[in-house]
Amino acid sequence: MAAMHAVMRHCAQAVVEQVQHNAFGRPGPRVITGKYRASWHADVQDEGPVVVAEVGTSAPQARRPEFGFVGADSLGRHYAQPPFPHLGPAVDQAGPVLVRELIDAVKRSL
Template sequence: MEAAMRHSAQALAQDVRQRASGRPGPRVITGRYRASWSSETHRVGPVVVSEVGTSAPQGRRLEFGFVGADSFGRHYSQRPYPHLGPAVEQAGPLIVQVLGQAVEGAL
């Protein structure tokens, strides 16, 4: 189960990186944002938990867009470039299938 979760989370992070590599997602300037996406899998008691995310501050703004003034008073009207949401929507059914197979294999 843990291996299936780890593999699924890594595949999701890779898909997000690809979607964050130019239009319709955000443009690549330095590649640091794309490289900031990672996955981590660990156990919490009998439960296996996987997290996929970024520590980059622009992640939320790129995914959802931003209209208004920032903390420096600069005004923006930045459209969203969804890359995480579409990756999760596409990966969801596949992850359920992989985890179901892992459970069946363990039984």
Template structure:
């Protein structure tokens, strides 16, 4: 495993930890059971020379919690739910960290 791949794995895991932290109360959502918080995962894989890191969840409520929802859902329930951003703020804070780690990994391997 290359230094750049290790750095990407570390960055993706750190992003998951930050998202999980952000789901533990305001301004993010209040995770009551911890099931939603635990649903966040990371995966890093190679596509030739490109290293791809993915962070996400398969929880159906993720989009609604992040962006809010106003209107009637498919079951006829009326909502006026404000957004509780937790992924966006985590990504904003981790971009520069990941760039630094990748730059350091590349310079070590040269």
């Protein structure tokens, strides 16, 4: 179980780092303060026989860069912001690595 936890922690942190890398810069939005990028985190928990990793942010603007936004915001400002996906591509990239590392961890523990 410790090996699985370590693999999940490693892969979750790799996703966070890739999201932070993908989040800003050309062709996406420019980094202004870096607070959004710094808000991404990973949490790994053992839930019975299962290890669960959550990667996320509590930043309210997280959906806009990922999915884009067209329309008026709550202040009446109009936007036509294209999407700059950063979480989805990071998860897609980490998936095969996670599977490979989990298989290796299981083989080592047997």
